[in-house]
Amino acid sequence: MRAILSIAKKDLRLMFRDKGDVFFTFVFPMLMAVLFGFVFGGQGGGSKITLALVNESGSKVAASLADDLVKDESFEVTRAETRDAAIAAVRAGKAAAAVVLPASIEEGAGAMFGGGGMEIDCIIDPTRRAEAGLIQGKLNELAFRQFPRMMADPAQSKRMFDQMRASIESSKDLSPGQKLAGAALAAAGESFSRSLSPETAAGAGTDASAGGFSPVQVKLEELPKRKGGPRSSFDVSTPVGMVWGIAGCVGAFAASLVIERSRGTLARLRLAPISRMHLLAGKGLACFITALLVQALLILLAVAGFRCTIAQPAMLAAGCTMAAFGFTGLAMLIAGLCKTEAEANGAGRGALLVLALIGGGTIPLFFMPPVLQTLSYASPFRWAVLAIEGPFWRDLPVSEQFAPLAVLLAIGVGGFVIGARLGALREAR
Amino acid sequence: MLALRDIRKAFGSTVAVEGLSLEVRQGEVFGLLGPNGAGKSTTIGIATGLLAPDAGSVDLLGLGSPTNPRVRMHLGLAPQEITLYGELTARENLLFLADLYGLAGAKTRVDELLALVELDTRADERTAAFSGGMKRRLNLAAALVHDPQLVLLDEPTAGVDPQSRNRILELVRTLAARGKTIVYTTHYMEEAAKICDRVGIVDHGRMLDVGTVAELIARHGGNSTVTVERDGAEVRVVTADPVAEVARQFASGGVTGVRIDRADLESVFLALTGRSLRE
Numbered sequence: 251m252r253a254i255l256s257i258a259k260k261d262l263r264l265m266f267r268d269k270g271d272v273f274f275t276f277v278f279p280m281l282m283a284v285l286f287g288f289v290f291g292g293q294g295g296g297s298k299i300t301l302a303l304v305n306e307s308g309s310k311v312a313a314s315l316a317d318d319l320v321k322d323e324s325f326e327v328t329r330a331e332t333r334d335a336a337i338a339a340v341r342a343g344k345a346a347a348a349v350v351l352p353a354s355i356e357e358g359a360g361a362m363f364g365g366g367g368m369e370i371d372c373i374i375d376p377t378r379r380a381e382a383g384l385i386q387g388k389l390n391e392l393a394f395r396q397f398p399r400m401m402a403d404p405a406q407s408k409r410m411f412d413q414m415r416a417s418i419e420s421s422k423d424l425s426p427g428q429k430l431a432g433a434a435l436a437a438a439g440e441s442f443s444r445s446l447s448p449e450t451a452a453g454a455g456t457d458a459s460a461g462g463f464s465p466v467q468v469k470l471e472e473l474p475k476r477k478g479g480p481r482s483s484f485d486v487s488t489p490v491g492m493v494w495g496i497a498g499c500v501g502a503f504a505a506s507l508v509i510e511r512s513r514g515t516l517a518r519l520r521l522a523p524i525s526r527m528h529l530l531a532g533k534g535l536a537c538f539i540t541a542l543l544v545q546a547l548l549i550l551l552a553v554a555g556f557r558c559t560i561a562q563p564a565m566l567a568a569g570c571t572m573a574a575f576g577f578t579g580l581a582m583l584i585a586g587l588c589k590t591e592a593e594a595n596g597a598g599r600g601a602l603l604v605l606a607l608i609g610g611g612t613i614p615l616f617f618m619p620p621v622l623q624t625l626s627y628a629s630p631f632r633w634a635v636l637a638i639e640g641p642f643w644r645d646l647p648v649s650e651q652f653a654p655l656a657v658l659l660a661i662g663v664g665g666f667v668i669g670a671r672l673g674a675l676r677e678a679r
Numbered sequence: 680m681l682a683l684r685d686i687r688k689a690f691g692s693t694v695a696v697e698g699l700s701l702e703v704r705q706g707e708v709f710g711l712l713g714p715n716g717a718g719k720s721t722t723i724g725i726a727t728g729l730l731a732p733d734a735g736s737v738d739l740l741g742l743g744s745p746t747n748p749r750v751r752m753h754l755g756l757a758p759q760e761i762t763l764y765g766e767l768t769a770r771e772n773l774l775f776l777a778d779l780y781g782l783a784g785a786k787t788r789v790d791e792l793l794a795l796v797e798l799d800t801r802a803d804e805r806t807a808a809f810s811g812g813m814k815r816r817l818n819l820a821a822a823l824v825h826d827p828q829l830v831l832l833d834e835p836t837a838g839v840d841p842q843s844r845n846r847i848l849e850l851v852r853t854l855a856a857r858g859k860t861i862v863y864t865t866h867y868m869e870e871a872a873k874i875c876d877r878v879g880i881v882d883h884g885r886m887l888d889v890g891t892v893a894e895l896i897a898r899h900g901g902n903s904t905v906t907v908e909r910d911g912a913e914v915r916v917v918t919a920d921p922v923a924e925v926a927r928q929f930a931s932g933g934v935t936g937v938r939i940d941r942a943d944l945e946s947v948f949l950a951l952t953g954r955s956l957r958e
Contacts, residue, residue, distance in 0.1 A: 256778040260764070267766040514760035517729055518821065521756055522779040523748035 253524040257532025258539065265502055265540060274498035275544055283491025283548055286612075287484040287556060298326040299381050302336035302345040305329075309356035311368070311396050316351060318392045324384070337373055340473060346378040347385050358467070368393050370468045376481065386468050393466040484556035485643035486614050488548055492638055493631050495544030496573060497606050500581040501599040503537035507585035508594040511676065530670050534578045541574035545638075558643070565641030565651055573634040576658030579665025580630055586672030610635040633657040680705045680860045681726060681829055686735035688721055688884075695721040696732075696884040703829070703862055708855050710875030711864040712944065718884035719864040720759060723833045726862065727756050739829065752780070754829040755822035759837060761814045762821070765807030769798050769817050772806060773824055780825040792820040796850065812843025819850060830854060831862045836870065848874055868944035878944070880951055887951045892944060899950040900942025908936035 265271045305316045320327045328345060330336035336348035350371035358368045370389050374382045418424065418432040510516040510533075519529055549566070552558040560566050584601070588594040606612070608622060609631025615623060626632040637654040640646040681703040688696040696718045703709045711719045724730035725737060728745030742750045763772050770789060777785035793799040796816040801809070806817060815835060822830055832851065836844040851874050855861055865871055871878050872892050879889040888895060903921040907914045907928045918924040921939045928934055949955060 252781055253779055256775060260767070260775045263771070264764060264766050514758050514762040515764065517758055518756070518762040518776070519779065520729060521727060521751060521754070522776070523752045524779060525748065 253522070253528045254532040254535055257519070257529060258535040261503070261506060261533055261536035262539065264506065265536070268502070271498070271502040275495060275502055275540060276498075276547065278498060279491040279495030279544060279548060280551060282494045283484070283487045283551065284555075286487035286490055287482075289483075289487075299324060299347075299385060300345045301325050301327045301385070302330045302339040302348045303327050303351075304331070304333050304336045304348065305351045306333070306353045307351050307355045308353075312351040312355045314396055315355075315368075315370075315392055318395060319349065319389075322388065322392065324388055333371075337473070340373060340375050346375055346381050348373040349385075349389065367467045368396075370466065371471065372468055373471045373473060376472050376474075382470060382472075386470055389468045390466050393468075481643060482556060482558055484552050484558050488552040488556075488558060489635050489638040489642060490611060490614065492545045492548045492570075492573075493606060493609070493611050493634050495548060496541045496577045496634060497602045497611070497631070499537060499540045499544060500577045500584065501595075501602055503533065503540070503578075504581040504584035504588065504598050505591065505594040507533055507582070507673070508588050508598075509591050511585075511673070512589075512591055526670070526674065530582065530666070530673075534582060534666065537578045537581050538574050541577055542570060545570040545574065549642075560642060561645035562641035562648075565648060566638065568655060569637035569641055569651070572655045572658040572662075573637050576630055576634065576661040576665075579662035579669070581665070582669030582673075583665035584669070586669035586676070589676065605629040606631045608632075630658070630661050633661070680740060681862065682738045683722070683726060684736050684738075686722070686725055686732045686737070688725060688730060688732050694884055696725070699735075699881070699884065699886045701879050701886055701889060703860060704877075706855075706858055706860055707876040708851065708861045708863060708874055710871040710878040711862065711881055712866070712868060712871045712878050712948070713864075713881035714866050717866075717881045719866075719881055720833055721884070722881070723756070723758075723831050723862070723864060727751065727754060727831060752825065753827055754831060755825065755827035756831045757819045757822040757833065757835055759833040761818050763806045763814060763817060766805060768803045768805055769793060769809075770802040772817065773821060776821055776824045782825060788824065788826070792823055795823075795853070796820045797846070810843075812839045812846070815839050815843065815847060816850070819847065823854075827859075829860045829862070831864075833864050834866070835863070836865070836867065844870075868948070872944055880944075880948060882948075882952050888947075895944065895947045896942045899947040901946060901950060903942060904940040906938040906940070907934055909933045910935075 265275070301319065303316060303319060305312050316329075319325060328339065330339060330348070333348070333350050336345070336350065339345040340348050348371075350373070352369055352371060355368050355370070370393060372382075372385060372389060374385065415433060418429055421429070424432065507516075510519070516529075520526070549560070549570075553560065584594065584598045588598050606629070608625045609615075609629030610618070610626060611631050613622075615626060615632060615635060618626065633654040637651065637658055640651040640654065682701075684700050686696050686699045687694070699718070699722060701709075701711075701722075711722060713719050721730065725732050726739075726745065728737070728747070728751050731746065737744050739745045739750050740753055742753070745751045745754060764775075767775065770793065773789040773792060774785055777789060782788060790799070790802075793802045796819060798813060798817055798820070801813065806814060809817065815837075819832065819835055822832070835851075836847050839847070848870060851861060851863065855874075863871070863875060875892070877889060877891055878895060880887040880895065888898065890898065902917045902919045905916045905918060905921050905924045905928070907916065910933060916924055916928075921941070925937055925939065928937065945955065
C-alpha cells in the first residue's frame with residue numbers, strides 16, 4: 251500500500267505542476283459548465299429579461315402599460331395572444347415570465363381608493379427565480395406611471411371618483427362626519443384631476459407611489475416544477491463540465507503512463523520491489539483521486555455559485571465514484587493502446603473528444619437527434635452523464651440508476667485488465 | 680555475484696543476444712565493451728530481470744533470478760536514458776525512489792547521495808533545468824538510493840562533455856572503492872581501459888572474450904609499432920618487444936625521434952571482429 255500511495259502522490263504532484271494538465275482537467279471543465287449554463291439558460295450578464303405579454307383588457311390603461319413594458323430597456327417583450335400561449339412560452343424557456351394584464355385591470359384601477367387596485371399577473375419560470383424581484387419591481391414602477399395619465403383622462407378620472415364616492419357612501423364603518431369629509435376629498439381630487447393636462451401628466455415621472463393606498467397588485471406565481479426536469483440550466487451544464495473534467499484527467503494520466511514507458515522511468519519503477527499491479531494501482535489511484543476532485547469542484551461550483559440542489563447526495567457520490575473508476579480503467583486502456591507520447595496526446599485525446607461529443611459532453615443527451623442518441627450507447631461519457639444526472643437533478647428512482655453504475659464498473663474493470671495486459675506486452679518488446 | 684549463462688534473446692526476427700555467458704565477481708568493475716547495437720543494453724535488461732530471456736539463466740548473489748522482486752532489491756540500475764521526472768526536484772526524485780523501497784532514514788540517505796554526486800547545492804531545483812552532466816549524475820544517484828550491492832551502469836557517460844565524463848568516472852571509482860560491484864557498459868574503449876578490472880568484448884549479441892585489459896591485448900592486440908625518425912625519414916618496425924627494438928635503434932645511431940604505438944582495446948576489437956569500435 252505504501253508503494254501505491256507513493257506512486258499516486260508522485261503522479262498527483264507531477265500533474266499539478268503541469269499547467270496544461272491543470273487547465274484541461276480543472277479550468278476548462280469549469281468554463282464549460284459556466285458557459286453552457288448560460289447558453290442553456292439564455293442568461294447573459296447584460297441581456298434583457300424576456301417576457302411574454304398578454305393584454306386581456308381593452309382599456310386605455312392596459313394599452314398604455316403594455317406600451318411602456320415594450321419600450322422598457324430592461325425587457326424584451328413578445329406579445330402572446332392568450333394566457334396559455336404566454337405560459338407555454340415560459341415552459342419552453344423562451345421567456346422568463348408571462349405578464350398578464352387581465353380584463354379586470356381597469357376596474358381595479360377605478361377601485362384604487364376603495365380597497366382595490368390594478369391587478370397584474372406574473373407567472374415566472376422557477377429556474378429564473380433570481381429575476382422575479384426585478385420583474386415585480388419594474389411592473390410596479392410602470393403601473394404607477396399610469397396614474398397621472400388616468401387622472402388626466404376625464405372619463406377615467408370621473409369613473410374613478412364616482413367609484414370612490416359610491417364606496418364611501420355605502421361604507422358601514424364610516425361615521426356621517428367621516429363620509430362628509432370623504433365626499434369633500436373626492437370632489438377636491440376630481441377638481442384637481444380636471445386641472446391636469448396630458449402634457450403635465452406625461453412629465454409626471456415615476457414618483458407617484460406616495461400614499462398609503464395600494465393601487466397596484468402584482469400577483470407573482472411560480473410555474474410548478476416538473477418532475478425529472480432540470481431546475482436550472484446549471485443542472486444540465488454541471489454534469490457536462492464534470493465529464494469534460496474527467497476526460498481531461500483521463501487524457502493526462504493515459505499520457506503520463508505512456509511517457510513513463512517511452513522515457514524509461516517505468517523501467518526504473520519496475521526495478522523497485524513492487525509488482526506491476528502495485529505500479530498500475532498507484533497510477534490508477536492518482537487518476538481516480540483527480541477525477542473525484544474535479545467532480546467535487548464542479549458540484550461545489552454548481553451548489554455554491556448557481557444555487558443548484560442535489561436531489562440524492564448519496565447516489566450522486568456513488569455516481570461520481572463509479573464515473574471516476576470507469577474512466578480510470580479507460581485511461582489504462584488508452585495507455586495500453588498507445589505506443590508513443592504523440593499517440594497518447596493526439597489519437598488518445600482525439601478519441602476521448604469524439605466519445606465525449608457523442609456521449610453528451612457538449613449537447614445534452616436529451617437534445618440529441620435519435621441517431622446520435624443510439625450512437626451514444628457506445629460512449630462511456632453517456633453512462634457517466636447518466637450516473638451523475640440521475641441523482642443530481644433527474645431524481646430518478648434508485649433502481650433506474652443501477653444500469654449506468656454497472657456499465658461504468660464494467661468499463662473500469664475491463665479497461666484496467668486489457669490496458670494492463672497491453673502495457674505488459676509493450677514493455678516485453 | 681552475477682552470472683548469466685547461455686542467454687538468448689530475440690525481438691521478432693532480430694536476435695539481440697545469442698549464447699551469451701558472463702560472470703561478474705564480487706567487488707570488481709566489469710566492463711561490457713561493444714559498439715552501439717551490440718546487445719549490451721539487452722544484456723543489462725536481462726541481468727536486471729526487466730527482460731525475460733528466451734533461453735538461458737540469470738543468477739544474482741546465488742539467490743536466483745532477478746525477476747523476483749526480493750532478489751532484484753540487491754541491484755541498482757542507471758539506464759542509458761535519463762530516467763528522472765523533470766518536473767520534480769533532484770531531492771523529490773530521490774525521495775520518491777527511497778519511498779518506493781521503503782527506506783528508513785530516507786532524508787539522510789538522499790542528502791548523502793546528493794553530496795556524493797555534487798548536487799547538494801541544486802537539490803531543490805527541478806531537474807528539467809539541469810545540464811546533461813548533472814542529469815547523468817543524478818541518474819546514477821537514483822540507482823544508489825537503496826544502497827544495492829550490484830550497480831549496473833548502462834552507458835553512463837553518453838552525451839556528456841569531457842569534464843562531466845571525468846566526474847562520472849571518478850564517481851565510479853569512488854563506488855568501487857566503497858566495495859560496490861559494478862557492471863559498466865560503454866562503447867568508449869578509453870573508459871573501459873581506465874576504470875574496468877575486467878572487460879567483456881561484445882558484438883552481434885555474442886561475448887567474444889573476457890579478461891583484464893592487459894590479458895585481452897596480449898591475446899588479441901598483436902605487436903606494437905615502433906616509429907623511428909632518422910635523417911628526416913620515418914621507419915616503422917612491428918615488434919613484440921618494443922623496448923628492445925628502441926634500444927637496438929639507438930645503438931645504431933642517428934636517431935632524432937622515436938614513438939611507440941602499443942596495441943589497445945581498439946586493436947583487440949579489430950582483431951576479434953574485423954572492424955573498428957567506432958564503425
